[in-house]
Amino acid sequence: MSKYVSSNLGFPRIGREREWKKAIEAFWNGKINEGELHDRLSDIRRTHWRLQQEKGIELIPVGDFSYYDQVLDMTVMFGLVPERFEYKGGPVPLATYYAIARGNESAAASEMTKWFNTNYHYIVPELGGREPELTKNTPLEAYREAKSELGIEGKPVLLGLYTFLKLSKGTPSFSIEEWSRKLLPLYVQVLRELQEEGASWVQIDEPALVTSVSDEDLELVQEIYGAIAQEVPGLAVLLQTYFDSAERYEQIVSLPVKGIGLDFVHGKAGNLEALRQYGFPADKTLGIGLIDGRNIWRTDLPEAQVLLEAIAALIPGSSEYIIQPSCSLLHVPVSAQAENGLPSVLQESLAFAEEKLDEINALSIAAKTGDAPALFAKSKEALQRLAGDASRSRREVQEAVSTISVQPSERSSVFSSRRLKQQAKWNLPLLPTTTIGSFPQTAEVRAARQKWRKGEWSTEKYDEFVAAEIKKWIDIQEEIGLDVLVHGEFERTDMVEFFGEKLPGFAFTRGGWVQSYGTRCVKPPLIYGDVEFDRPMTVKETAFAQSLTSKPVKGMLTGPVTILNWSFVRSDISRETVAYQIALALRKEVEALEEAGITMIQVDEPALREGFPLKPKDRSAYLDWAVKAFKISTSTVRETTQIHTHMCYCEFHDMLDSIQALDADVISIETSRSHGELIRSFEENTYPLGIGLGVYDIHSPRVPSEEEMVAMISRALQVLDPELFWINPDCGLKTRGQEETVAALKNMASAAQRSRNSL
Ligand code: GLN
Ligand code: ZN
DSSP states (O other): OOOEEEEEEEEOSSSSTTTHHHHHHHHTTTTSSSSHHHHHHHHHHHHHHHHHHHOOOOOOOSSSSSSSSSHHHHHHHTOOOGGGGOOOSSSHHHHHHHHHOOOOOSOOOOOOEEETTTTOEEOOOSSSOOOOOOOOHHHHHHHHHHHHOOOOOOEEEEOOHHHHHOEEEEESSOOHHHHHHHHHHHHHHHHHHHHHHOOOOOEEGGGGGGSOOOOOHHHHHHHHHHHHHHHHHHHHEEEOSSSSSSSSSSHHHHHHHHEEEESTTHHHHHHHHHHHHHHOTTEEEEEEEEEEOOOOBBBHHHHHHHHHHHHHHHHHTTTEEEESSSSSSGSSSOTTTTOTTTTHHHHHBBBOHHHHHHHHHHHHHHHSSSSHHHHHHHHHHHHHHHHTSSGGGOOOHHHHHHHHHHSSOOOOOOHHHHHHHHHHHHHOSSSOBOSSSSSOHHHHHHHHHHHHTTTTOHHHHHHHHHHHHHHHHHHHHHTTTTTSSSSSTTTTTSTTTHHHHHHHTTTTSOOOOOOOOEEEOOOOOOSOOOOOOOSSSSSSHHHHHHTOSSBOEEEEOOHHHHHHTEEEEEEEOOHHHHHHHHHHHHHHHHHHHHTTTEEEEEEOOOGGGOOSSSSGHHHHHHHHHHHHHHHHTTTTOOSSSSEEEEEEESSSSHHHHHHHTTTOOOEEOOTTTTTTTHHHHHHHHHOOOEEEOOOOOOSSSSSHHHHHHHHHHHHHHTTTTTGGEEEEEESOTTOOHHHHHOOOOOOOHHHHHHHTTTT
């Protein structure tokens, strides 16, 4: 008889009311002291343990909690504090911990980067001068706390050494093998102490095993897990993969560990295929990730049970299965209980972290007893109701999308001929200057929006306020002498929310927050129904701005792929189809702008890369449909209409072909923040369309000098055609103040003039 165990892989740390964020920020602002911070955070931690216990979870993760980020925790546990923070060894002070994450007066923060294909950002470990030492045993502390305070026999969670090393960077470079040898004894020490303390299961997270694993990587993994098995044989290690199917399945499942965790949601096809082909060792426990840890929808429990049985049937010899989410629940909001502002069909279809625990429990009860708990019928009903909702059968959209997905979406003429007509139309100078879209969202702008939202201001009054801001900034831009103007985006809080609020098919939660980085949380919109254009969204403000000036004003839209990648998306149809639906709605907006006389239109795609699949082999298919979605939005305009796009803060070098394939007349790309690295990519690949490389970083109030920008421009012009080159900042200016923005743009305009003169 097989045994089933319910488990969780990690719980969101922010708390139902974002108490975690509030406590840490209060500490940073000096409102509470360190002792109080510890008290408040341990309350949150214990509440979450208790909650998981009450929900019937048998293997409760401990050590997944953090004061900022779980990767930074491991860095600090090994004493790997970068030298600039002047740490002398021993326990790392909390002030140093936060300084690594956020910087201080004398040292810059460590780099922050996206955690695999999620919107969570971790602090990149820097391996360099310092030798590692064990400064404390973080998972052990958590294990002891749960046991002594709550009587919970927790399952310590650690980031795997292989993944930790893969995510690290060297100063200037490092050998992964050498560092593995340095860290392995310390890592083993952590595990040995856990074993001595009586821990049984330990979850070791190795998501890097789903990306690509070279022969050398595999050897390293074998070395690490071989050593662990030898040194701490009494520990039941669950090697956990997630976000996709495991690479090198056959070798990974033969590692000397007690259990292997696989993701049967995001890696379902690949993992099932591997199970069928290679089986699963009879002496090991399989952790079966059945509940989606990346999305907010209820699980179809009867269907999940069928999958569970199918998996169990594939490995008849196994005696133990762990029922668990696909990954840590860190990536979903805490509780759906407060979501009473949504249509009931939607509200009932949600499962945030707490509700997902109920689902795990229900599946495990069903597996153990053979009876289906009440939640089974409830989940089926809710999902059937959602599936039958009118929002999901917008015939016109569906038909239009199925037609468009098999047709090419191309401009009516090629760039070389469009370009001449566009030049004749606008007669812009060489090296035209422009900005990315937003101007300072000052406290005043935000306060005005608040007053309007609360009903203190009428819509009329708010519109007047926005109009006055637009006018002010059109005047400023004319005064500075920019060539292509923008209206400033004062009416928008967030570039996705603004459009989502106006498009049928989107909904917004009250408390659906997830941690993005540190204490910054985001509340992604839900895309639940067919997305459709309803009414013009940006024409009023843009046309008003254009009426104030004879210079061109760019219309400003957020692109379909960015809207998709920054939302929680329905899972009944493909992401590709949803992207095309959004793209068609945006096409109508583009056409409405054109109709209103706005014939330079920018469609921003800063998050194009965020949907990048983890496995290299899947990337070209994604890029193909992402590019297509952009072109669906932008290809029906007249040849004299100039399409712009914008991208920022990501790796561009391996997707220049796709960027070019967007066929945008002009792209503006962030370049200065990443120290001009992008320029090198153009040495080998010339870019044949209009392009503006950001000439200054917009993240600091510092006003860049004319000389700096002239230098940046001349570097760029060594590899790019001056006839196609534009001059703009790295990104939008919404986080800046007015004074510094005006000063920086003045310098930018004179830098452009000087560069023109020297052509
Ligand atoms: N148009 C947007 C702005 O200027 C673009 C923002 C972005 O790239 N994230 O704010
Ligand atoms: Zn940007």
